[in-house]
Amino acid sequence: MKISSEEYWLGIDCGGTYLKAGLYDSKGQEAGVCRQPLPVLSDHPGWAERDMPALWASCISCITTLLYQQNVSGQQVKGIGISAQGKGLFLLDKAGQPLGRGILSSDRRAADVISAWERDGLHQQIYPLTRQALWAGHPVSLLRWIKLHQPQRYQQIGSVMMAHDYLRYRLTGEQGCEETNISESNLYHMARGGYAPELTEMLGITEISAALPPVVGSAEICGTVTQSIAALTGLAPGTPVTGGLFDVVSTALCAGLQDEFTLNAVMGTWAVTSGICATVSKNETHPYVYGRYAGGEGYLIHEASPTSSANLEWLNRQSGELSFEEINRAVGALPKAGSDVLFLPFLYGSNQGAEMTAGFYGLQSLHHRGHLLQAVFEGVVFSHMTHLNRMLQRFPQAKTLRVTGGPTRSEIWMQMLADVSGMPVELPQIEETGCLGAALAAMVGTGVYSTFAQAQQHLNYEVRRLEPDTASHSAYQKKLQRYQFLIDALGVYHARCAAADKSGSSDHD
Incomplete structure (x- = not known):
């Protein structure tokens, strides 16, 4: 079977229910995608966990299957990026091994921690610093819960990560926390642009400061594929691996958000409405969630809850x-x-x-x-609509809603969204925004494009539009x-x- 001579960039997307890997050329054209289901483990009410070794095995399988199916050699893959569901908690022990299961952002075990913090007025104290809500699935909430209920495990923590940080670590052996994701952890000071020791002190998890890997950029090359991983996956040793993206940021990039006139709605496990802005506003009527945008190019503002499809x-x-x-x-x-x-x-x-x-x-x-x-x-x-109406207060000039996610395959559902909102709904015809966004991070990191904005301009895809009735x-x-x-x-x-x-x-x- 003949192997093509094209160059490709590999985008890996670790979502709530599937792990996907996609190959893209320098124009963002998809060559192929491999998908594998990811089980959510729930041994107790409200718990949502993931077996970390099994997640890594799925990642290896997805990569090897994709390369085989597309007749692509490892040498043709010029860079790798990883997109992942935000928040949650993936811990390593002091020897760099998984410390228990990964915990997903939909986990609700830390609800009592949130209640206690709210009684103490902590949200009012911490929001001006982090621009984050207090949520049971945040890393800080889960860390506090582990400290209270699993003290032995807490003492064994060597590194704090999220899902794409863990997969990048397994590919390269290098540790880091990617900025678009860690900026929404309540561990990150939004104005200063990095970790802040006063945050862990306020949250009652001071010991964790020593376990926080360096913050890395979305397009920053954080390491390369090791020899042993190359042998497992078929990738070439030395292939650059970039920081990657929070999947909401990845979707916003692929949806074509460039200004404050268009909002992005994501319909999946989570209902997300997001917009982008250049600066953090100090006088807002609602405590909007901010995060760093791709490449440090402004901020993503979003409203979200696990109430979607x-x-x-x-x-x-x-x-x-x-x-x-x-x-x-x-x-x-x-x-x-x-x-x-x-x-x-x-x-x-x-x-x-x-x-x-x-x-x-x-x-x-x-x-x-x-x-x-x-x-x-x-x-x-x-x-x-709960989220969209709040976002329209922050983005009153927004006239169009760009929608991504599985339900966009349903014209009935999308027309319903247009009819309910009274806004035109635009549907970018992109199958896997998580994979493509991650591949764009790899392209920027390896010098194909100088910025994410430039990479966006080279994407060429159809956009369908539905008008409200x-x-x-x-x-x-x-x-x-x-x-x-x-x-x-x-x-x-x-x-x-x-x-x-x-x-x-x-x-x-």
């Missing part, structure tokens, strides 16, 4: 799996906003308070599976209002439950 995957598993085409036919056969059935998409977390969980409301015997699927489509869009917008606004009424009512319910638990009362007064 993973809810549909769960329902489909429980009710007898349908193909995505069958699901879309079932939803498309129903009138828009025509049912009273509501769904709260909070199976994996909420953007309406930590106590809020998922559920259907309004079901009657006349409803069938199509109504449930339609309610999930609507509930996911309504949850995205005025009549449908009015109907959806009424149902969106009912969705919010339900959330408000449940907020009262949870408050009364909490008060009853605190007082020991069981009366109905």
Whole structure:
């Protein structure tokens, strides 16, 4: 079988449910992608973990399979970048070996840590320094939980990393924490641009400062593929490996964000709405989450919660799996906003308070599976609107929403998003934004392009555009209002439950 003579850049994307590897030429054209599922381990309620040796084995398998399938030799791969889900925690011991399982950003074990910090007013103290919320899946929250509940493990910590840092370490033997991801860890001082010892002191994890690897840039060459890893993967020894990207940044790059007139919505495990800006604003009405943008070229601002399309995957598993085409036919056969059935998409977390969980409301015997699927489509869009509306306060000049993620394959779902939001929805025709963004980091790092902005300009892909329908917008606004009424009512319910638990009362007064 003949091997091509093209040069390629390898982008690896470590997501919530899949690890993917893609090969791209210097213009960003995809040569091929390999995908492998990544199991989420949950031995206790609210836990979401990943076996680190198994993750590395999946990475090796993906790389070797991709090179074989595309008839590409290791010598043709000129650089490697890695994109990954943000936050979470991947620990090494003092010998550089995995210290227990990796913990994912959707893990909720540290909820009590967050509650204690909020009671102490820590968010008000730390936000001006880090520009981050306090979230159970942050590295700092998980580190504090481990210190309190697994003190022996805490004492063995040698290095603190996130997923792409761990994979880069396995490829090169060099440790580092990539900036777009670590800048959203609450370990990073946004104004000063690096770690700050006062942060670990405020968070009660002072000992961790000595275990933080150097901060590395997205396009910085952080090491090269070692001889032993080359033998395992088929890559050439000495192949440069760059810092990589937080997957939200990778997606924003591939979506073509360049100014404050366009926002990016990501629909996957997480519902994310993001925009880019040149500076950090000091006077804002909402505590927006900031992170460093690719190559240090400004900042990414985003709103996010794990309330997106993973809810549909769960329902489909429980009710007898349908193909995505069958699901879309079932939803498309129903009138828009025509049912009273509501769904709260909070199976994996909420953007309406930590106590809020998922559920259907309004079901009657006349409803069938199509109504449930339609309610999930609507509930996911309504949850995205929580973030989009906040972002539009920060980016009032934004006129277009560029959407990426698996649901973009559904014109029905995307038209629903346009109709609910009242904004034109643009769909970049890119299959794997995580892999492509990581490959762009490798291209910039190896000198193909001088900046990420220049790399963006050389991407050539189709963008489909859907316009909102005025009549449908009015109907959806009424149902969106009912969705919010339900959330408000449940907020009262949870408050009364909490008060009853605190007082020991069981009366109905």
